[in-house]
Amino acid sequence: xxxxxxxxxxxxxxxxxxxxxxxxxxxxxxxxxxxxxxxxxxxxxxxxxxxxxxxxxxxxxxxxxxxxxxxxxxxxxxxxxxxxxxxxxxxxxxxxxxxxxxxxxxxxxxxxxxxxxxxxxxxxxxxxxxxxxxxxxxx
Numbered sequence: 183x184x185x186x187x188x189x190x191x192x193x194x195x196x197x198x199x200x201x202x203x204x205x206x207x208x209x210x211x212x213x214x215x216x217x218x219x220x221x222x223x224x225x226x227x228x229x230x231x232x233x234x235x236x237x238x239x240x241x242x243x244x245x246x247x248x249x250x251x252x253x254x255x256x257x258x259x260x261x262x263x264x265x266x267x268x269x270x271x272x273x274x275x276x277x278x279x280x281x282x283x284x285x286x287x288x289x290x291x292x293x294x295x296x297x298x299x300x301x302x303x304x305x306x307x308x309x310x311x312x313x314x315x316x317x318x319x320x321x
């Protein structure tokens with residue numbers, strides 16, 4: 183649980199033009215619940231929403247309309263996800279300044295092969311990561 187001081191620091195960072203990116207390492211349901219709860223506490227007037235596929239973040243460097251997920255995530259949610267990238271965002275000051283991935287991106291960047299990882303495969307994770315960085319730099 184975030185302290186008042188931590189919440190204040192996050193708000194200050196975002197309000198000064200920073201971008202907050204939260205990654206659900208391993209794609210755990212317990213982390214997802216905690217992240218959504220704490221982000222709602224930190225940004226009560228800026229609720230997270232699923233970013234639409236037409237959002238600029240999916241085309242800021244790479245055009246991303248489909249992604250590949252890890253086998254464990256595909257087994258659990260493959261049909262539901264249908265190969266679409268999933269990111270949540272909250273607008274602060276008219277820009278999407280808070281980003282949250284419910285599925286592990288960072289593991290794909292590092293080419294982690296943990297069998298229970300629920301996230302993006304390496305190529306998709308790297309493209310999505312580059313887009314996030316480019317979007318944050320431009321906004």
